[in-house]
Amino acid sequence: EVRLVESGGGLVQPGRSLRLSCAASGFTFDDYAMHWVRQAPGKGLEWVSGIGWNSGSIGYADSVKGRFIISRDNAKNSLYLQMNSLRPEDTALYYCAKDKRLGYSTIDYWGQGTLVTVSS
C-alpha cells in the first residue's frame, strides 16, 4: 500500500523559513517523480514543485521560484520542501504527491497534507 506522510508544517512568521518532509513507503521510491501541491483554505489546487526520479529534473511554480527548494533522498525514501522568505499567501495545506512515472506526468497518490500558516 502506497503511503505518503507529510510533516513539518506549523505556524511561522512572514519572512521566516520552514522545511517540509514527506516519508514514502509501499512503492519503489526512486522509480517515480514526486511533487508538492498546495491548497489554500477554501481554494483550489496549486502545483508547487516537482522533482524527477534522480533529481535531474526540477520545476517550480512562478509563485515560489527563488524561495522554495525541492529535494529528495532516495536512500531514505523521503521528499523535502525548503520554504524560505514565507509570505501570508503561502498559507495552505501542502500535499506530498507521487507521480505515475519517472518524469513529470500525472499524480496517482496523495498524502493527507501538512498545514502551513504564515502569520505574524
Place this chain on the structure above:
Amino acid sequence: DIQMTQSPSSLSASVGDRVTITCRASQGISKYLAWYQQKPGKVPKLLIYAASTLQSGVPSRFSGSGSGTDFTLTISSLQPEDVATYYCQKYNSVPLTFGPGTKVDIK
C-alpha cells in the same frame, strides 16, 4: 506559461443526469491532460489521464475527451457520490498547472 480555465465554475444536476465539464488550455498541450476529483474534506483522486484514459478503479460513467486546447470530462449518469470539485491539470511541461475547478452538486 499556459493557463487553464474550466467551465462552468459550478453546476447543480439531478441524479441520473449527464454532466459535462469543459477545460481549456491557452496553448496546445496535445493530450497531456488529467482530471481529478476532490470530495469535500478528502484528498484529490486521479480519474483520467492522457485526456481520455480511465485510471484503474474509476467507474466507467466517467469519460474524457479532447486534445490540443479543448477537453471535456463527462459523467454519463450522475450519482450522489459524485458530489465533488473536479480539476483538470496539464502536464506537458512545467508548471503543471491545475484549472480553477468545477464544483458539482445534486439538485
